[in-house]
Amino acid sequence: MTKEVDWLELWRELVSRKLHPETESLVQKYRAHGQKHNERPDSLLDFVLKKIDPEDTAVDIGAGTGRWTIPLARKTRNVTAIEPVSGMVAMLKENLDYANIKNVKILLQTWEDAALPVHDTAVCAHGMYGSPDLAEFVRKMERLARKGCYLAMRLPPADGILSELSLQIYGCRHDSPDAMIAYNALYTMGIDVNILVETSIVNWFNQTIEDAFIRAKRHLRIQMSDTTYDDLIHSTLKRRLNFSDGAYIWPDGMRSALLWWTPVH
Numbered sequence: 001m002t003k004e005v006d007w008l009e010l011w012r013e014l015v016s017r018k019l020h021p022e023t024e025s026l027v028q029k030y031r032a033h034g035q036k037h038n039e040r041p042d043s044l045l046d047f048v049l050k051k052i053d054p055e056d057t058a059v060d061i062g063a064g065t066g067r068w069t070i071p072l073a074r075k076t077r078n079v080t081a082i083e084p085v086s087g088m089v090a091m092l093k094e095n096l097d098y099a100n101i102k103n104v105k106i107l108l109q110t111w112e113d114a115a116l117p118v119h120d121t122a123v124c125a126h127g128m129y130g131s132p133d134l135a136e137f138v139r140k141m142e143r144l145a146r147k148g149c150y151l152a153m154r155l156p157p158a159d160g161i162l163s164e165l166s167l168q169i170y171g172c173r174h175d176s177p178d179a180m181i182a183y184n185a186l187y188t189m190g191i192d193v194n195i196l197v198e199t200s201i202v203n204w205f206n207q208t209i210e211d212a213f214i215r216a217k218r219h220l221r222i223q224m225s226d227t228t229y230d231d232l233i234h235s236t237l238k239r240r241l242n243f244s245d246g247a248y249i250w251p252d253g254m255r256s257a258l259l260w261w262t263p264v265h
Helices: 007-017 023-032 043-051 069-075 086-098 134-143 161-170 179-188 209-219 230-240
Strands: 057-061 078-082 104-107 119-125 145-154 194-197 202-206 242-244 247-254 256-261
Touching: 007 134, 007 179, 043 069, 043 119, 043 145, 043 256, 057 069, 069 078, 069 086, 086 104, 119 134, 134 145, 134 179, 145 179, 161 209, 161 230, 161 247, 179 256, 202 209, 209 230, 209 247
Parallel strands: 057 078, 057 119, 078 104, 119 145
Antiparallel strands: 145 256, 194 256, 202 247, 242 247
């Protein structure tokens, strides 16, 4: 008999397995990549903005530097931004000042610890990956949202290099928490979820095989000092990466999906 996948437990396992970057390194990375004042196009955010009304209130969970917070604040009456990393909060405040946004309240807390009143809309764009208890994360969103809950998260390709390697190394094609795990987990929780997937994908690339090797081990949460799977990773990369215009192109890439639903109270 086939054993049913416990999607909530799989989420928990992948969160606990993930190698989280040091907070200070993460903040420096955002600054180095010019995340200040960066409001790049986002079809998933645009969809959310069309769903909310000017008199609504919103809570942005894991607000980061404000890529969703600022557009939400421009559309709604006010926004509560939840962000647990002080360095990110500093950049968020700079970006709010730069955009002349005054209707955002910032809480320097995790979503699990935050105490706040009910809002109309709860959103979380890529801010849930470090939370092992997805069920409680989602149930709290439902308790504190009158009209809608929105989760934006990565959607890796099922036939990507990392999926292949993860399946061989861990027996599971999911190398980290993602939208498909969340969709199935919410389904088992009795939540009728809609899903919107970005139509385009930005493929990763590396200048050398060694850079690709380091990227693969990082995503697979394998310490560089652990050489157990080095031969497997090298051979898979050499077989599957495409070399074009002086760079190695991955079939894997950056694409996100939006899970959204109306909470039942």
